[in-house]
Amino acid sequence: MDTREKDIEKLKDYKYGFSTDIENIKAPKGLNEKVIKFISNVKKEPKWMLDFRLKAFERFKQLKEPNWQKPKYPKIDYQDLYYYSAPKSMKDKPKSLDELDPKLLETYKKLGIPLQEQARLNGIAVDAVFDSVSVATTFKDELTKQGIIFCSMSEAIQKHPELVRKYLGTVIPTTDHFFATLNSAVFTDGSFVYIPKGVRCPMELSTYFRINASETGQFERTLIIADKGSYVSYLEGCTAPMRDENQLHAANVELIALDDAEIKYSTVQNWYPGDENGIGGIYNFVTKRGLCQGRNSKISWTQVETGSAITWKYPSCILKGDNSIGEFYSIAITNNHQKADTGTKMIHLGKNTKSKIISKGISAGFSDMTYRGLVDINSKATNSSNYTQCDSLLMGNKCGAHTVPYIRNKNFDSNIAHEATTSKISEEQLHYCQQRGLNSEEAVGLIVNGFCKEVLQQLPMEFAVEAQKLVGISLEGSVG
Amino acid sequence: MKEQLKIDFEKILELSDFSEKDIGYKKDHLNKFIDNGFPSKKQENWKFLDLNQIIKKNISELSFYNDYSKTNKIDTSIFIDGLEHNKIIFINGRIEKIDFNYEDKNQIEINDDIEIKDHFDYNNSLISLNNAFVNKYYKILVKKDYSLKKPLIIYHLTNEKVKSKNINLRLNFVLEKNSSLKLIDFFNDTSDKNFMNIFYNFNLKKDSILKNYKIDKSLNKNLKYSFNNIDQEENSISETFIFSAGSNYFKNEINCNLKGEYSSAFINGIFSLQGSQQHEIRSTVNHLVENTKSYQLIKSVLGKNSKAVYQGRIFVDPKAQKTDGYQLSKAILLDETSEFNAKPELEIYADDVKCSHGSASGSLNENSIFYLMSRGLNYKQSKELLINGFMLDVVEKITNTEIRNLIKNIIGLKE
Incomplete structure (x- = not known):
């Protein structure tokens, strides 16, 4: 058996496990100025971009890897990773969806959302990111008519440098924490969205991220700017092929909402979680931060996290503009040996700011789930309010569910309410469903979907279906 | 040093x-x-x-x-x-x-x-x-x-x-x-x-x-x-x-x-702070076996420049099925310089448990003050009445009557 066949053999168990055979260009292994210059050079970036990266790298060298989180992982050797890989011939880039690699299309089918169908029937523009570089972008014309810019980050750097330069790093500066700084130094590609003044984006923008080449940490960078009075809903979803080695994913996502603008950002994450013994799987260490810069602006995060060996992220909102609103809806499911430490930060700076947090955690098998959140109401944020609800569901007595909220109220005119509960699926509920003819697995699926409903409702229609399926798949075999 | x-x-x-x-x-x-x-x-x-x-x-x-x-x-x-x-x-x-x-x-x-x-x-x-x-x-x-x-x-x-x-x-x-x-x-x-x-x-x-x-x-x-x-x-x-x-x-x-088994712990507390006082309660309740119970209630009334912190942690061991854990913290901030921080933590490793925590903080309800004033109390009296009622809730949890009355006297709470 040659190695490829062996690979395929290994992939069998993972529903979405596959790896596509496209030759890759790789930057040499390791992390140093040379590699950063190589990335910048390959991407033909202007000097200011290279300076941005090098500045971040300078800072990165002084930082220590954080270790306060609950899920521990073996030490990552940052010198033993490839920081750049791209499909070899960019000129062979497919012009339309039909030309896409059938294997890639096959994957999307497995996911339950065929790209073509979705693109055509649902009117979704899909910017499929395939291993760090965009290979297909659809519906561009329609968006261009409205003045909306939706392209890959590398393209934006070339074509819209003024916008990128103005906003990149304003929410997540190059001086941020360890993983964010690493991303600033070595990010390869990602999505860039700009919605002009007063435009309501006519379709849901969507990107599929995929991790492909072995030992490649993916460092995506997404920047979404909603100008005054605009609206955009952005979807992000992911699956990854099976790999034995743990793979690091440290993306940065920056959202900026100006006066009266609204951004809705939804994520369905189903990366490879490792096998049932906890071997392999993706490390998902992502920094997501939104800035409600203008008055009456709104940012809403929705996430369904079912994959990854370790999920460690806190999509946050900085509510700077007066009357701005931040929302966070999350479902996190961990099974087998998965670990998750996730939650949000709501930082209230402006007057009359409001935030809402709904978090649902489900842990099964030997997994461990932590909700960690910060609600900080600054002394100047008069008349602000926050409502937090975090519920956990436990399946079996080998797993754990933890809640660690940090609540800081420095303003006497503001209200904070926090609630959390932890429970299990009761025998009565199961019995009732089974009596109605469902088998135990279906019954659990139904109850769990009911438990998550508040969050699933927030997802756009197409995503909601996929998410519901994922919830079911993730918990397969955890009962009985 | x-x-x-x-x-x-x-x-x-x-x-x-x-x-x-x-x-x-x-x-x-x-x-x-x-x-x-x-x-x-x-x-x-x-x-x-x-x-x-x-x-x-x-x-x-x-x-x-x-x-x-x-x-x-x-x-x-x-x-x-x-x-x-x-x-x-x-x-x-x-x-x-x-x-x-x-x-x-x-x-x-x-x-x-x-x-x-x-x-x-x-x-x-x-x-x-x-x-x-x-x-x-x-x-x-x-x-x-x-x-x-x-x-x-x-x-x-x-x-x-x-x-x-x-x-x-x-x-x-x-x-x-x-x-x-x-x-x-x-x-x-x-x-x-x-x-x-x-x-x-x-x-x-x-x-x-x-x-x-x-x-x-x-x-x-x-x-x-x-x-x-x-x-x-x-x-x-x-x-x-x-x-x-x-x-x-x-x-x-x-x-x-x-x-x-069947052991239980009750922790209740009141912060009543002013000036530049900084107080903290940190509780850790470790539920290590089956059928244990814990209950916590912390209330704070925070005046000018004061700061209160409540860190409560409920830990439930994998063995500790049928645990009941309850935690609630409430704070009234009386001045724009007062500050309340809370970290109510749950760490749970058993599935058949009932654990919850709640935390709320905010200012005195103006509507309630208005209600009392419309009944003939002045602003100061209304405020005091509301604060007393807020704190009394915790004092009422004291199970010994004699001591409860003593503490009411010491704090100066009237029923």
Whole structure:
């Protein structure tokens, strides 16, 4: 058996496990100025971009890897990773969806959302990111008519440098924490969205991220700017092929909402979680931060996290503009040996700011789930309010569910309410469903979907279906 | 500080009659403390209030030496009236009197020449400090089936003779099977700028009941830290009530280990702060076996410039099925300069449990004030009434009527 066949053999168990055979260009292994210059050079970036990266790298060298989180992982050797890989011939880039690699299309089918169908029937523009570089972008014309810019980050750097330069790093500066700084130094590609003044984006923008080449940490960078009075809903979803080695994913996502603008950002994450013994799987260490810069602006995060060996992220909102609103809806499911430490930060700076947090955690098998959140109401944020609800569901007595909220109220005119509960699926509920003819697995699926409903409702229609399926798949075999 | 610690430590050793073993033990802890120093915000538990900074700011030169050879005069005027009680009087770091007049002397054992044995290692530098410098170490044992007839009040007194001193107190309580103890800690200080470090260790055997009330009412400029470790066996009950209002800084830590089935722990507290006071309650309840229960209620009323912190943690072991854990904290912020921080934590490893926590903070409800004013009260009265009602909720949780009334009087709550 040659190695490829062996690979395929290994992939069998993972529903979405596959790896596509496209030759890759790789930057040499390791992390140093040379590699950063190589990335910048390959991407033909202007000097200011290279300076941005090098500045971040300078800072990165002084930082220590954080270790306060609950899920521990073996030490990552940052010198033993490839920081750049791209499909070899960019000129062979497919012009339309039909030309896409059938294997890639096959994957999307497995996911339950065929790209073509979705693109055509649902009117979704899909910017499929395939291993760090965009290979297909659809519906561009329609968006261009409205003045909306939706392209890959590398393209934006070339074509819209003024916008990128103005906003990149304003929410997540190059001086941020360890993983964010690493991303600033070595990010390869990602999505860039700009919605002009007063435009309501006519379709849901969507990107599929995929991790492909072995030992490649993916460092995506997404920047979404909603100008005054605009609206955009952005979807992000992911699956990854099976790999034995743990793979690091440290993306940065920056959202900026100006006066009266609204951004809705939804994520369905189903990366490879490792096998049932906890071997392999993706490390998902992502920094997501939104800035409600203008008055009456709104940012809403929705996430369904079912994959990854370790999920460690806190999509946050900085509510700077007066009357701005931040929302966070999350479902996190961990099974087998998965670990998750996730939650949000709501930082209230402006007057009359409001935030809402709904978090649902489900842990099964030997997994461990932590909700960690910060609600900080600054002394100047008069008349602000926050409502937090975090519920956990436990399946079996080998797993754990933890809640660690940090609540800081420095303003006497503001209200904070926090609630959390932890429970299990009761025998009565199961019995009732089974009596109605469902088998135990279906019954659990139904109850769990009911438990998550508040969050699933927030997802756009197409995503909601996929998410519901994922919830079911993730918990397969955890009962009985 | 390091030199100061060593000099003061030698001075104490010269004057005392510790055994070789004790001295070795104390030295170990001194070194531990020298290595770690006062806790700072670098440690997760001290994130909100940094003791190291607070000590630096409030007490410039802290001295660890105290001359314990002289007795202090007991001022009987501060004793609590209207309630017959047993007394332990602790003045300026010296236990002056232990008086169990109301009790059957055969049923209570008080021991002071025991070896300091430490079975716990909490990685807490203040406990090391306590172990190194504590002057006398008592163990109080309540024998099987004996319930103390009257409550025991520990008077924590200081006067102007002490200044910029570190004062340590350590007591061990053992409640044998089916015994019970009501313990009131009453703080009254006329000194300022001292750092008190109190460490109680309670051992509750089967069916025993402990009720501990801590009352820090009179305003003073001292800093205090109190650590209660409570180990509970089967069917035992512990009830802790904290009224945290008087000192400049006060951190109460309660560590409760529910080791026996059907044991339960209740922790209730009130912060009533003003000026630049900074107070904290940190509770940890460890549910280690099946069918245990815990209940926590913390309320804060925060005036100008004050800051309160509540860190509550419920831990549920994989073995501890059928756990009931409940936690609630509420705060009223009266001024734009007041601040409330909370970290209500749940760490759960068992699935058949009912655990919840809630936290709310905000200002007084203007509608309620309006309602009361429309009934003829003035603004100040309405505000007081609302605040009293808010705090009364916690006081009502005190299970002993006599003590509940006493505490209502001390706090000045009217029904």
